C-alpha cells in the first residue's frame with residue numbers, strides 16, 4: 203500500500219490541504235473568482251489583500267479545527283470523558299464554531315471557496331481514516347464502536363454537508379446556517395442530553411427519548427437564531443422584514459420537523475435532518 207506508515211498518511215492529508223489552498227489561491231489570483239459585490243449589482247475584482255485575508259482565515263480555521271478535534275480526542279484517550287461524549291461534542295460544536303468564525307472572511311464572493319476547503323480537507327482525512335490509511339486516533343474518536351470504517355458514515359456525511367452548504371449558500375443566505383445548526387447542535391444535543399435525561403421518558407417503541415427530542419428542538423432553534431443574528435450583526439446577512447418578523451416561528455417549526463424526522467428509524471439522521479432543514483429553509487427563509 204502506497205500510504206502505509208502513519209507519517210506518510212499525514213503527508214497525504216497535508217499535501218491535499220496544501221494543493222487545495224494553492225489551487226483556490228491561484229484561481230483567485232488569476233481573476234477567476236469573484237470579488238465583493240458593488241452597490242450597482244456589479245462584482246468588483248478579487249483584490250490581492252482580500253485573497254490574502256481569505257487564505258489566512260481559512261488556514262487559521264483549519265488549524266483551529268484540527269486542534270479542537272485533537273483536544274476532544276485526547277480527552278477521550280486519557281479517559282477524562284467517554285468516547286461517545288467526545289464524539290458528540292465534536293459533532294455539536296464543529297460546525298457552529300466554524301460558522302462563528304465566518305465573519306473573519308472577506309466580503310468577496312469567492313471567499314466561500316477558501317472556506318469550503320476546511321471541511322473538504324476533513325472529508326479527505328475521514329476517508330483515509332476509514333480505509334485504515336489515515337489517523338487511527340481520528341477514526342476511533344469519531345466512530346461509534348471504535349471501528350475505523352464508521353468514519354465514512356456520519357462524520358463523512360457531516361463534513362460533506364458542510365462543504366456543500368458553504369459553496370451553495372455561504373453566510374449571506376439563512377439556508378446553510380439553519381441546515382448546519384440543525385445537523386450539528388440539534389442532532390448532537392439530542393444524544394448528549396437524551397442519554398443523560400432520557401431514562402424513563404422514551405418514546406413508545408423507540409430507544410429515543412422526549413428529553414432528547416426536546417434537546418434537539420431547543421438546541422437547533424437557539425443555535426440557528428443565534429448564528430443568524432451573529433451574521434446580521436456583522437453585516438454578512440440581510441433578512442427581509444417579513445422573514446425577520448416571523449423568524450422565531452419559522453426556525454422553531456423547521457427544528458420541530460427535523461426533530462421528528464430524527465426519531466424515524468430509517469436512513470442516516472445526519473442527512474435526513476439536514477435535507478429537511480435545507481428544503482424548509484429554502485421555502486420559508488430565502
Ligand SMILES: C/C(=C\COP(=O)(O)O)CCC[C@H](C)CCC[C@H](C)CCCC(C)C
Nearest residue numbers: 266267270293296299300321344356357360
Ligand atoms: C463526529 C462527527 C459526526 C458524527 O456523526 P454521528 O455518527 O454521530 O451521526 C463530526 C465530525 C467532524 C469532523 C471530524 C471535524 C470537522 C471540523 C470542521 C470542518 C472545522 C471546524 C473548525 C472550527 C474552528 C472548530
Ligand SMILES: Nc1ccn([C@@H]2O[C@H](COP(=O)(O)OP(=O)(O)O)[C@@H](O)[C@H]2O)c(=O)n1
Nearest residue numbers: 392393396397400409410411413414415471
Ligand atoms: N431524540 C433522541 C435522540 C437520541 N437519544 C439518545 O442518544 C442515543 C443515540 O442516538 P442515535 O442512535 O440517534 O445516535 P446517532 O445515530 O446520532 O449517533 C440514543 O440511544 C438515546 O439514548 C435520545 O434519548 N433521544
